[in-house]
Amino acid sequence: MKINVCKRLMFAVCFAAGVAVYGQDATGHVNPFLSEFNTPYGVPPFEQITVADYREGFLKGMEEQKQEIDAIVNQRSMPDFENTIVALDRSGVMLNRVAYVFFGQSGCNTNAEMQALEQEMAPLLSAHSDDISLNKRLFQRVKEVYENRTKFNLDKEQAKLLEETYKSFVRSGANLSDADQQKLRALNEKISTLQITFEQNMLKETNAFKLVITDEKDLSGLPASLIAQAAETAKGMGEEGKWVFTLHNPSIMPFLQYADNRALRERIYKAYINRGNNGNDADNKQVVRDLITARLEKAKLMGYEDYASMVLEDRMAKNEKNVYDLLNQLWTPALAKAKEELADIKAEIKREGNDFEPEGWDWRYYFEKAKKHKYDMDENEIRPYLELNNVRDGAFYMAKRLYGITFRPLEYMPKPHPEAQVFECIDKDGKPLGILYFDFFPRASKSGGAWCGEYRPQSYDENGNKVVPVVTIVCNFTKPSAGEPALLSPDEATTLFHEFGHGLHSLFCDVHYTGVSGVPRDFVELPSQIDEHFTFEPEMLQVYAKHYKTGEVMPTELVEKYDKSSKYGQGFATVEYLAASLLDMDFHTLKSVPADMDVMEFEAKTLGDRGLLKQIPSRYRTTYFAHTMGGGYTAGYYSYIWAEVLDCDAFGAYVESGNLFDPEVASKFRKYVLTPGGIDDAMDMYVNFRGKGPDIKWLLEKRGLDTPAPLKQDKE
Template sequence: MKTNICRNLCAAALLGASMAAYGQADAPGARTNPFLTEYTTPYGVPPFEQIEVADYREAFLKGMEEQKREIDAIVRQRSVPDFDNTIAALDRSGALLRRVSLVFGGQNSCNTTPELQALSKELSPLLSAHSDDISLNAALFARVKQVYNNRERMGLDKEQTKLLEETYKDFVRSGANLSEADQQKLRELNSRIALLQLTFGQNMLQETNAYKLVIDNEADLSGLPATLVASAAETARQQGLEGKWVFTLQNPSVMPFLQYADNRALREQIFKAYTNRGNNGNDADNKAVVRELLEARLEKARLMGYEDYASLALETRMAKTPDKVYALLDQIWEPALAKAKEELKDIQAEIKKDGKKFKAEGWDWRYYFEKAKKAKFDIDENEVRPYLELNHVREGAFYVATRLYGIRFRPLTYMPLPHPEAQVFECIDKDGKTLGILYFDFFPRASKRGGAWCGSYRPQGYDKHGNRIIPVVTIVCNFTKPTEGQPALLSADEASTLFHEFGHGLHSLFRDVHYSGVSGVPRDFVELPSQINEHWAFEPEVLKYYARHYQTGEMMPAELVKKLAKSGKYGQGFATVEYLAASYLDMDFHTLKSIPEDMDVMAFEAKTLGKRKLLKQIPSRYRTTYFNHTMGGGYTAGYYSYIWAEVLDCDAYGAFTESGNIFNPELADRFRRYILTPGGIDDAMDMYKNYRGQEPDVKWLLINRGLYQPEK
């Protein structure tokens, strides 16, 4: 719904290149705010390099004014409320605000500056109030309600019916039926929650960037692969520390350090720095932010008639209730924990082989697990990396999409870029028409938040003449950077991540809806298109296409492919347990019925994970003070969604494997038609059953993760 467009806004970055090449040059002294005119760029993408800080502020303010006038026009018209003059008109409103929000939100995540962080804090309460002004507009809701009550007599099609139903429900869930006094409380809570979420994310970025491990003794680099050492040397040079090596808390730096560094004391130091982000008692400490956020969310839930925040959040998702979420997590937890304990025995055996007597700690797991994996399967990740050059992996993802859906990707030049390092492609459908524009932004930097995600600078839609508006999609990652004389070589996990985010991209490119209010899908369904795409990444038939040695061009040897397949499920105990731990933590926080004034959120974390007997060597994938998925607002009471969707994606891919053809054209067509195209027009489970013909079986997930235990 339109009232949600201002969520999760932060900062964007200035890019200074001239836009004259794109036909957008202005006369001297007559500069125009790029957001206030139609873009004249190729494919109508945002003119990123022209945008200045002040442009965002002006466009946001004008966008709110414009949408307010549009809402007033809907309310004041004398005609009897109907679908077009009320529901569709509301869906169309806020075009300028949506335009600037998408660019600001996208740039915020990957290219922030102090000026834009300050601007996002300034705008946050204004946008929250604007959203509430719409959702709590009594006259507007009265018109919506009148249309809703007469829906059976209006001859609406399926998409229109869904938009009407979702619009009505959104108003109710946004407080339209509350008393005037309670609506005022809700406004205050929404503003407070938005600012706390924003503060949490900014603190996390500050904490991640604040730490660096500087090594000046080459002996301390023992065990580290040459590519990582070269990258650390480059980072040091960039920071004026020529001749030294710098390791950071960005995943491409810290994770391989924990995996390979022989120096146990340094592994401990960087591990503790990583797992204590936001928990250091400084001005970026997030403990108080979390407590206040939990308190505000619970107060909002109670105001809306729910006993806890999770019940409010889950009502519109596939899971529906906290009990169903816990039922799934509990079904997987025990076999995952048992597998993790087996892996711990292997790790302890490697420590003994190493001539040491200590008990493994968190900073030992990845290091000795790598040794155990090599001992069991004779495979080392560094053997794999030379065959996973970044651009080759990207081409592998393109190849799978072409085989499945008949689409093609054409690199574009002389295009506006969200960052100078970005790549851009035109996606061409099998009928030759442009399906959309796709950006990639692959490498970490201080101005980019961690992780990987897929976003949109312009969603798919239709104009007033019925012409399809092509989407502008962006995929953002934090992969290992290239070094002097060597391209970016990915780990197997990074290659899988690229396929994952590309799956989200395909979902955005294929979506075909007429109303933005039905473009989205439930949070616990949205990971299905991304996670199923991972299944193709290491299929031998796909590896033959893209896994080529970056120096020799030689295909990945068959023996190495076999080793990858055999070792693929090893380590799923750790991976599953650390993920489930975070999912339990998220749910336990948001099923609380009261928040003590003196609540110690780290003590709560220890208690909630301790009662499930989490191994001390495995921290939650995200600890409370840097758990941006839930505290930042995107996956609040929803981090379970990945494993929920994995039940779907494993079962969905099972249809391909059962058919004996991983590129089965009939199944690919069904997946595109029923999963990727309809947005949220259909119920999520109905969409899945339309594709698969039945509800999913959790067995496929357990098999995929190597956790399957046949019933005795």
């Protein structure tokens, strides 16, 4: 996952600046949120913050922003850009300070108290957001400025802020009747609460299962490093002398890939794909049904025929047809490739003297054998060359070669978790660009997947001074056993480069107004996915891919074997991803939701009708599909493949130049893609960088898929 960029959208309106309030409790403890953080670079003082501080900060922050909004609407001055649009953009400094830290921590370091507060705050934050976006007097001032915009001599950034502010009010229901606004408030509150419930249920279900192995024979086929980590996990759970495997990806995925015991593979696989679908207190089926119903009701209230139409209106894709055209265009060649891979898997089963139909728990296991047979390639040969800190330093090297920036480790800094690493990012002119945290390993208090977020976004204060961002990259990589280094899989190494790309996007962003800092959801993965291309380039591997014991650079022979085998398996990878994207779209293009709808039957039919192989589950099944059901990528999971068309074509600029670190290409990418936030339209940003629109040929070449029919985008 890769988000979040920011993992969730916290409010419909999110602004910055305001008045500080000071206070302390009876014990003398001062709530850090009630003033600017007194820390290096103003990072959050994580170890000083209590759950009570979050609660007080939320309540005071909402009250403070309410006063700021009242001051805007009650002023006697005629509405203009500064006293209305800028004042609105700068409101809510305390609320945002609390929200960025709380939601960042709720994803990576939560507990029962924080989860309870999350449930308590969800309806209050939803109501507060609605109080702003549905404030008639405030909207009237915004509208007046918008309708008279030619009078204010605005520059491009200011004009974009005004346009986005006006549109956000309209899209948030400002033009609805009083009665419909009340309905919208209720729906927003319901949706917000359901999304949080979904995510909390998913975390509970992921943590609930453990596969305990007591017989060493059942470990047959597993890499020594995975066995050692399972022993460490068991010890931490009070099961010393045993081996424990969990549903966290660094544990289950290599187990499915290497474990010889088919019955155990089946057991852990079924536990994984049935999360949220077990009929217990964490079951998500009713949550999903209620959620898609509420979203559809909201869309119709806003004048759209379905939820996807409302969401896509301001995305690059523009409409449902363009999304489905891309997904369907890729589905046919990807499914054909997956069927070829299935034939290879069946051949491996027969080669072992077995005669059974492969199931989902067999795919990764026999695929690994097929790859070994075809290419003499075992990913475990690569892991010793992918020591975590070396891979991280490889990403730093890439950034220095491309952009001239450097990263310096900082000591004695507040951290979001004791395991986190922290670095200062310094630009090529010697000025600080921001702070970057890494939080690499899974734990029960952390959501699954990987994401990049912010504890503070880039901004400018009222005096025109730049405020650098505080960025965090959160992953769930295989944790090393005691005394051993963390050795990454190729996929984990690619994930690190991916999230680092999001981090660079946040660090390079340079805008004066919060309201123009973001980009469309289907553009946001371009800055991350282009960095994936560098991970296994031979020139990069020579720098960072060194054996953790000997320091030997990854041998050329191994690099070539990996390169030849890297496209193998793209049928499976592309189909499972497209299945999830189609499922997301199918839920949110519904024009009605039956009261008795069985969401799992819907999933089975919508994917079964397209011919999805039974051995390939959707990458995220309905009841643990947090990208769409938890918010953030709702009717937007297609964004990864949409952005992949862009990132493959963008990397083509380096290929065409013949220089992996071409300074001119990198400078243009930074200037036109990484720096301007959302000041320009997304496609304009891309064309400014590339000089032309994207060509899908680069994506097809990367994935090793046959060329489908040409894609024509509907611009309406």
